[in-house]
Amino acid sequence: MSRARRSAEAFGRWAERLAQVWLIAKGYSLLDRRAVTAAGEIDLVARRGEYLAFIEVKARPDLERARAALTYRQRLRIERAASLWRARHQRFGDLHMRYDLFLVMPWRLPVHERAAWFPDDRVRDLL
Numbered sequence: 001m002s003r004a005r006r007s008a009e010a011f012g013r014w015a016e017r018l019a020q021v022w023l024i025a026k027g028y029s030l031l032d033r034r035a036v037t038a039a040g041e042i043d044l045v046a047r048r049g050e051y052l053a054f055i056e057v058k059a060r061p062d063l064e065r066a067r068a069a070l071t072y073r074q075r076l077r078i079e080r081a082a083s084l085w086r087a088r089h090q091r092f093g094d095l096h097m098r099y100d101l102f103l104v105m106p107w108r109l110p111v112h113e114r115a116a117w118f119p120d121d122r123v124r125d126l127l
Helices: 001-027 061-066 074-087 121-126
Strands: 030-037 040-048 049-058 094-106 111-117
Touching: 001 030, 001 040, 001 049, 001 094, 001 111, 030 074, 040 074, 049 061, 049 074, 061 094, 074 094
Parallel strands: 049 094
Antiparallel strands: 030 040, 040 049, 094 111
16 A cells, blocks of 8 residues: 555544544434445444434545545445445434535534435436
8 A cells, every 4th residue: 555545544534533523522422433334334323313324524635625525426335335224223213314424624624514415316416
């Protein structure tokens, strides 16, 4: 693994830890991190009130690149992984599902975008 790749991986892991601390401070209960399913990995799964949030953490040099880092294919993978995670953890079945983004940039406050996308967004993307 190259030095640049190792550095990017370390920054990403740091961003995930920052997201955990930030979300807990905001009143979320962290249920899972780096949750592995047959469809892929979910960075964070958290609960707040009646919402079950599947959170993708993106760490980039600026906000625009962080938002753009979440591709259509990644959203589909996260949605499938979230369905599998929820099927495995049926006690959370009565909660509303939500897909969030947690964006981390150097020397800036992180941005937590609640309900960053909905599964039917892909219909709008195709138009």
